[in-house]
Amino acid sequence: MSRSEPSSSAQHGRTGRPRSAEADRAILEATRAALVELGWGKLTLGDVAARAGVAKTTLYRRWNGKSALVVDAVAALFDERLELPDRGSLRADVEGVIQQFAALLERPETKTALMAVVSEATRDEALRGRIRSAVVDRQKRLVIMGRERAQARGELPPDADGEDGRAAAAHHVDLIYDVIAGAVVHRTLVSGERVDAGWAREFTTLLLAGLTSAP
Amino acid sequence: MSRSEPSSSAQHGRTGRPRSAEADRAILEATRAALVELGWGKLTLGDVAARAGVAKTTLYRRWNGKSALVVDAVAALFDERLELPDRGSLRADVEGVIQQFAALLERPETKTALMAVVSEATRDEALRGRIRSAVVDRQKRLVIMGRERAQARGELPPDADGEDGRAAAAHHVDLIYDVIAGAVVHRTLVSGERVDAGWAREFTTLLLAGLTSAP
Amino acid sequence: MSRSEPSSSAQHGRTGRPRSAEADRAILEATRAALVELGWGKLTLGDVAARAGVAKTTLYRRWNGKSALVVDAVAALFDERLELPDRGSLRADVEGVIQQFAALLERPETKTALMAVVSEATRDEALRGRIRSAVVDRQKRLVIMGRERAQARGELPPDADGEDGRAAAAHHVDLIYDVIAGAVVHRTLVSGERVDAGWAREFTTLLLAGLTSAP
Amino acid sequence: MSRSEPSSSAQHGRTGRPRSAEADRAILEATRAALVELGWGKLTLGDVAARAGVAKTTLYRRWNGKSALVVDAVAALFDERLELPDRGSLRADVEGVIQQFAALLERPETKTALMAVVSEATRDEALRGRIRSAVVDRQKRLVIMGRERAQARGELPPDADGEDGRAAAAHHVDLIYDVIAGAVVHRTLVSGERVDAGWAREFTTLLLAGLTSAP
DNA sequence: CTGTAATCGAGACGGTACGTCGAGTCTTTGA
DNA sequence: TCAAAGACTCGACGTACCGTCTCGATTACAG
Structure with missing residues (x-):
């Protein structure tokens, strides 16, 4: 509902490595933390990814930009x-x-x-x-x-x-x-x-x- | 009062070439036009300067960023x-x-x-x-x-x-x-x-x- | 040996996208062409990047300035x-x-x-x-x-x-x-x-x- | 002989305020000092003018660029x-x-x-x-x-x-x-x-x- | 003594390039 | 197939100098 690809259930084929649910949690948490520290203007997706211990790719696979993520x-x-x-x-x-x-x-x-x-x-x-x-x-x-x-x-x-x-x-x-x-x-x-x-x-x-x- | 160096009265010495009042007008006008066309997110100071027929330097000499200018x-x-x-x-x-x-x-x-x-x-x-x-x-x-x-x-x-x-x-x-x-x-x-x-x-x-x- | 990070062997990890060898070639070629046309004084790294069909970033990632590149x-x-x-x-x-x-x-x-x-x-x-x-x-x-x-x-x-x-x-x-x-x-x-x-x-x-x- | 306008004798009319000979001396001296400190590459005419206690204008009135001055x-x-x-x-x-x-x-x-x-x-x-x-x-x-x-x-x-x-x-x-x-x-x-x-x-x-x- | 004409300082001006940064994308290796 | 890593293109950033210009203020020499 909130993702670019509504991750609800496995829409995207059923083979391959499944998406980590943990990653989702870590990303949103990191986003909030970064927001508090830096504010909207200085918040960067690269920084969020780093805080979440996740690759930028992963982040873009699930949201399509700063606004949606925030x-x-x-x-x-x-x-x-x-x-x-x-x-x-x-x-x-x-x-x-x-x-x-x-x-x-x-x-x-x-x-x-x-x-x-x-x-x-x-x-x-x-x-x-x-x-x-x-x-x-x-x-x-x-x-x-x-x-x-x-x-x-x-x-x-x-x-x-x-x-x-x-x-x-x-x-x-x-x-x-x-x-x-x-x-x-x-x-x-x-x-x-x-x-x-x-x-x-x-x-x-x-x-x-x-x-x-x-x- | 509205500038980074409050131009109200001749704060910045009386020598040297005076700031162009025309430039001020053109910049603010260009800023509004750019806001209408592009919105806040896509507005760039370089573009504003170009529209106003003014160098970026001139713009930064008077305001210290996008927010203040807008x-x-x-x-x-x-x-x-x-x-x-x-x-x-x-x-x-x-x-x-x-x-x-x-x-x-x-x-x-x-x-x-x-x-x-x-x-x-x-x-x-x-x-x-x-x-x-x-x-x-x-x-x-x-x-x-x-x-x-x-x-x-x-x-x-x-x-x-x-x-x-x-x-x-x-x-x-x-x-x-x-x-x-x-x-x-x-x-x-x-x-x-x-x-x-x-x-x-x-x-x-x-x-x-x-x-x-x-x- | 000639790069800012001596690319000789895989110094920089083995993961991630590898640097394009083609880019190297194109950049050096473009540098020589620009030198011929413009001379040292007018040569700009931005221009070299454009000629090489490469982003400025790529150029700065490999060399740390005009002199080293030339x-x-x-x-x-x-x-x-x-x-x-x-x-x-x-x-x-x-x-x-x-x-x-x-x-x-x-x-x-x-x-x-x-x-x-x-x-x-x-x-x-x-x-x-x-x-x-x-x-x-x-x-x-x-x-x-x-x-x-x-x-x-x-x-x-x-x-x-x-x-x-x-x-x-x-x-x-x-x-x-x-x-x-x-x-x-x-x-x-x-x-x-x-x-x-x-x-x-x-x-x-x-x-x-x-x-x-x-x- | 060494100036952009060969100051040898008063080419430029005979009226008006004459050029300061002291300025010449100070500029060349400042140029040498700046060269020692900064080297050719980092030397700027603005800096030379400042060191010489002279306006940039004065400098450009007498030489037509960095190379000639140096x-x-x-x-x-x-x-x-x-x-x-x-x-x-x-x-x-x-x-x-x-x-x-x-x-x-x-x-x-x-x-x-x-x-x-x-x-x-x-x-x-x-x-x-x-x-x-x-x-x-x-x-x-x-x-x-x-x-x-x-x-x-x-x-x-x-x-x-x-x-x-x-x-x-x-x-x-x-x-x-x-x-x-x-x-x-x-x-x-x-x-x-x-x-x-x-x-x-x-x-x-x-x-x-x-x-x-x-x- | 008074113009006139060029100088001087200061500093704003339009430009061009700088070197960096962030956005998104792409291409590897590895799980 | 996805994940991490990191190189990629692109475009904007804010700064630094360039060489030119406009000021008001000084000088000098000519009348």
Whole structure:
């Protein structure tokens, strides 16, 4: 799913030496380490290969460039880190989401990598898709989940029925997601300020007023 | 202020041949053109120099790398394009700001460049400062102005007096700025969707509810 | 022996793609052609690489600069062109050697290159060694051979026996070599006159009188 | 005579600020110093100008390139150093000439510069002329003088009368000059050995036998 | 004493080449 | 067939000098 040749099962003939699974792990690990040390701009595939104890050939056989590799490398972090325990109220859940986004963005490997691949993606449709599935969709899932819980609690009105209702709901989720993720990203990376508990609370207050007042 | 040697006033002696102002103009223009055609990733300083009819040396004498040059090149757009005519109401002003940010971000030169330099800036304090003064401050000015107008109209409560009041106001501006700019940037560049009139209206509705309910 | 990494035998591991022998040939050939067309001063390694159909990197991987490359390029000529057929008498052999040196020095590639690398060598011990083995030794071999033949014919007295004898012989060879090669080089390159048959004869007369009178 | 614009007398109008004679001196001095430190290859005109406390412009106004400047700079040495006191015999005079040539060539500035400009001169007629008048003719004068003295002493036969005689004499001088200068240059720069008293004596012996036996 | 005309320093200018580096590809030997 | 090693082509990098140019500031001699 994340490889240039979807390594899922042995697509490529069944003879010959099989690909080392260990190599995959080592490469992604090395990529993250290199990202932390050098940042996106100075990261080189030759260096990653050397750190992973792997030949450059091996690396290119599995990914087709710096961007693809880095997306996969940071995608792994999104898998591990994003979950949303029920904190009992909409406000608590929103603050939780904000904190999780912020925690992820304050890790040095994501901080430097995320905007870089987003930038690359402005000219690369395939990369855009990869980012969507590896990053955006996983984050958006949290928004969806939090919204459903709030509706179940009665903190937010339920979705309208029918096709239009579903579309409006999706629309609403997109808006909320862009506002939350955007504000956190912007504060962290552009304004260059930390997302602390105080800011999270103020932002949540602003947001909840908006969400609960007008439908 | 925007050069590697802040050319503001004649810092570098008064003797010797003076730097060509025409060259500056041509270089920034060429940089924007190259950004549109090639995008950040493929943009090379050699190519920019060639387009500007200027030697590479001249370019390196004034800026110290791709990032710094590109920041200055897009900063010029922020100068030209950002203004806030009084549209008569807070809602209209907010929608106006959103549309302006979005229009700027949908230009191909900013779309490809902005996140790239933000990414570079995560490892470069000087670059961060340059972005702040060339981009962030110019944008934030609009937020401040819009807020003051709304206070004058009575749409928003006035700032509290004294030192604490000023600090709280600045704090508030920062929050609003990150929310607006962040949401627009995220929708445009990460989610990859257009900011149309409908979205601008919905987002404004969300935001105004937040701004006007709880102080 | 002539490379920066003495490629003689597989010094650099046995794995990996081996260096292309064809590239070597093409580079030296291109170097000579460029020397003829442009002369030492205008010769650039980038141009040589282009002529040879080879990347600059390849060239720098094998030689460490213009001088080293040029020495190897002209050394090949010294290999091909210097031989000493037995012409039956010392006089004839000496004239033969002189003509061969002169013919080599009048080729445009050697004419422009030789003094240039000698000049560089005044500040570069490694280059000096390279010149010695690639040029000087090959020329000196001819002097040694001619001298032995003359001794065999009885035109010159035999070497004295023992350690001292061998040292004196080597000494003598060095002197003769410097006189012959020096006179030819100086006439050709410094005085800028041709070495024609007449000059060769007169010089030989002068030399033979010196060689045969006082031992 | 040695300048690009033969500064001999005021060719260039008589008004305007006159050229600084001090600058000339300082530049030539700086050139020699730079030659000693850096050698021909690393010597740059910018550096010379800086050492001389002079603008690059000044330098280019008087000479038209590295080669011309260096020829003039070393030519001054030839003026000071070459003279031939009468040592009473042909042998002594020849050894004297050899030692003088050798002493000149062992100075680091001439060692590195001489062959370099000779190499440049292979492609530059004007430079060749400049070398001839600044170097070759001055050295050859010594050979001529020594030969005349020897003829006066009766150690060498007098020149034949008439046009042919003069031509033959000039011819002879040229041959001797190339042999002496060539041997010394070659030993010093190519073979890389010192010219000590022993070598000078042996070479003289060889040469005198040749000069005195056959006419 | 006042132009006029060439010099001087400084340093920016358009160029050309440098030698290095990274991206990807290709070609070996060995598992 | 894949893996490691490393040579390959290509293209950009940022720097160094080149030789020219434009400045403002000095000199000298001519009127």
